[in-house]
Amino acid sequence: MLDIDKELKRGIITENPILILALGLCPSLAVSTSAHNGLGMGIAVMMVLAITNVIISIAQGWIPSKVRIPCYIVIIATFVTILQMFMKVYTPTLDRQLGIFIPLIAVNCIIMARAEAYASKNNPLRSFVDGIVMGLGFTLALVLLSVLREFLGNNKIFDLLVIPGFQPMTVFILAPGGFFIIAFVMALVNIIKSKKETKAKT
Amino acid sequence: MAELLKLVLALTVVTALAGLAIGVTNKNLGGSIAAMELEIHQSAISSVFPKGVKIDEIAGSASGLPEKYWRASANGVIVGYAFDMVGRGYDAAPIKFMAGVAPDGRILGVTVLSHNETPGLGSRVNEIPSTKYIWYPVTETEQKARPWFTEQFEGLSALTNIAIEKSGEWHKLDDEARDGLRNKNAVTAITGSTITTAAFTNTITQKVKGYLDIISLQPAVAINTDAPGESAAPSDTAASVNTANSATGTATKAGVAKKSIGKEIR
Numbered sequence: 001m002l003d004i005d006k007e008l009k010r011g012i013i014t015e016n017p018i019l020i021l022a023l024g025l026c027p028s029l030a031v032s033t034s035a036h037n038g039l040g041m042g043i044a045v046m047m048v049l050a051i052t053n054v055i056i057s058i059a060q061g062w063i064p065s066k067v068r069i070p071c072y073i074v075i076i077a078t079f080v081t082i083l084q085m086f087m088k089v090y091t092p093t094l095d096r097q098l099g100i101f102i103p104l105i106a107v108n109c110i111i112m113a114r115a116e117a118y119a120s121k122n123n124p125l126r127s128f129v130d131g132i133v134m135g136l137g138f139t140l141a142l143v144l145l146s147v148l149r150e151f152l153g154n155n156k157i158f159d160l161l162v163i164p165g166f167q168p169m170t171v172f173i174l175a176p177g178g179f180f181i182i183a184f185v186m187a188l189v190n191i192i193k194s195k196k197e198t199k200a201k202t
Numbered sequence: 203m204a205e206l207l208k209l210v211l212a213l214t215v216v217t218a219l220a221g222l223a224i225g226v227t228n229k230n231l232g233g234s235i236a237a238m239e240l241e242i243h244q245s246a247i248s249s250v251f252p253k254g255v256k257i258d259e260i261a262g263s264a265s266g267l268p269e270k271y272w273r274a275s276a277n278g279v280i281v282g283y284a285f286d287m288v289g290r291g292y293d294a295a296p297i298k299f300m301a302g303v304a305p306d307g308r309i310l311g312v313t314v315l316s317h318n319e320t321p322g323l324g325s326r327v328n329e330i331p332s333t334k335y336i337w338y339p340v341t342e343t344e345q346k347a348r349p350w351f352t353e354q355f356e357g358l359s360a361l362t363n364i365a366i367e368k369s370g371e372w373h374k375l376d377d378e379a380r381d382g383l384r385n386k387n388a389v390t391a392i393t394g395s396t397i398t399t400a401a402f403t404n405t406i407t408q409k410v411k412g413y414l415d416i417i418s419l420q421p422a423v424a425i426n427t428d429a430p431g432e433s434a435a436p437s438d439t440a441a442s443v444n445t446a447n448s449a450t451g452t453a454t455k456a457g458v459a460k461k462s463i464g465k466e467i468r
Contacts, residue, residue, distance in 0.1 A: 033322030063216070067209045071216045078220035082227045089234045092242070096316065097325065153322065161335045170394045173322035 004129075011133025017110045018141040018182075019189045024110040028142055029178040031101050035158045038146030039139065040094045041101060046135025048083055048105055050128055052076050053119040057127035060120045072115045073106075080106040110138060141185075148181050149173060243300075243315065247272050247284050250302025250311030255281050266416050274302070282310045285413055289401035293318040297327075297401050299352075303410050305418070307361035312352040312402065324398035327351045331373035354380075354389045355402070360410035364403040366391050 017023045024045075031041040055075050063071045084102045087095040095102065105111065114134055119127040150156050153172035155163060171177045247257060255274040262268055272284040282304045289297040295318035302310035319325050331350045350373035358364055365388035372380065372390040383390065391399040 031321060037321055059216075062212070064209050064212050067213050070213060074216050074220045078223055081224050085227050085231045085235065089231055089238060092238055097321070150322075159330075164335065170323075173394070 007129050007133045008136070011130070011135075011137040012140055013137075015134075016137045016141055016189075017134055018138060018145070019186055021110075021113070022186075023113050024108045024138065025182065027101055027104055027108050028138075028145060029175060029182065031098060032142055032146035032149055032178060032181075033153070033173050034150045034156075035143060035146045036094075037097060038142040040091075040098055041105075042135070042139025042142045044083060044087070044098070044102060045105055045108060045110065045138055046132065048076065048079050049111055049114060049135045049138075050131030051079050052111060053114055053127035053131035054124045055079075056115045056119040057122060057124040068120065069116075072112060076111050076115070077106040110134065145178075145181055145185060148185070149177060152181075153177060246300040246313040246315055249313045250284050250300050251282060252276075252310065257284075262417075264416055264420060266412055268413070271413070280305055283413070283417065285410065286315075287405045287409060289405035291317065291319050291398045291401040292324050292395070293320070297398070299402065299405075301355075301360070301406055301410060303360050303414065305414065307359050307411065307414060309355045309358050309360050309406070312355045312406075314349070314352060317398075319395065319398050324392065324395040326392050326395065327398060327402075351389075351392060351399075352402075354383070355406070357384055358387050358389070360406050361414075362387055363407055364389060366396060366399055366403060368396065 011017075013020075015021060018025065018028050027041065027045075031037045052072075052075055056072055059071070059075070060068075080103060083105075084095065087102065114130060118130045122130070147157050149172050150158075151162055153168055153170060153174075155161060155166045155168040169177070172181065251257065251274040255276045258273045258275070259270055260273055261270050268285055271286070274281040274284070282302050284300055284302045287299050287301050289299065291297045297317040297319065298315040299317075300311075300313045300315060302312070304310055314327050317324070317327060319327065328349045329351065330347045350371070354372040355364075365386060367383060367386075367388045368391050370379075370390060371393060372383070375383075375390070389399065389403060
């Protein structure tokens, strides 16, 4: 049945949304300026992903395939709206920090991609697990990127100073620095991957 | 035709259910959201005044005054006014903040209400200066620190231009450098976010002086002290009120209505 270890490995490593599938790069670029924001955004995406995956998996039977995309968008946008209402009440600080990026989860391509590629073809339980592991992979990748950016750009990790006297480089907080960091991390992941593959061949 | 109808029906059902879900959530949470926003606003008002003052909400009906503003008084003497401020920063969405000023134009406090500035840059208007290193666990209970950016406005004059210095951020400066800034009526810019910084200085210097001028010309609104009769007094009884700035007392029939918030701030 469900192999949790395998699923976790799939979401976090072999099919990591940001680093391998390269999905949802624009929100990652925008919110990965501090580890707090990255973590908050990651968890918010994970919740939306899990809930919409389940709903879409249940609804796939009677949604005609011609109008499935608009239906998915409506379902996703609905849950993002509801999530933001909850965040406004229960985590107002995070809501104010993430601001516009919460409504933009609705157009995050990871959610659409998982709905189309996975939830519409699998049962609700599997879809839920897929949402959680994919969200976890997204969160971990986002936290990794934002820790690097916050450290290089502000000399801080989770708002705590890191190295005394280190002169932070503001460019890493800005969008260009985000591209650099994502590129370097992806390059690193690809190097590791290709080394593993050559090892497996020989 | 039947096929088309099926598509329309499916879309209708999905959107109707979505609308229902949002409606139900809004019905249950909408009140809490509004209450939360009101609470943030209320605490912003009290945060720009010194502690222990009495705060009244005043409706400014004279032209040039905001719809409502807030007045703090202690023992019958006006301590200051708080105004809602709207500044234009780097983002299309405005920066909303609360500014508290004494009747002589000295800034008592500034608190950010909402903004949409760039995360990591302009969003640092709310940054609380951190001196803690990740390597050392923090054991001592620190007093609640305030955002350094807004703190540096305290004591500056809102009546003249507030300059922006780009020589390092305020929270990293020593007391001597801070005094120097105060003498120059200047604040330090957030690194990489001069436009955000200017949104605050420009809005304060453009608005506050005008507001204070108009208020000083108005017959003062009674301070609701122990005398109960005063609360019903119309606005022309300016002479009977011991306010600091009603000296001019020109009886512009501005009709400033008064409404007590009815809440003593700690």
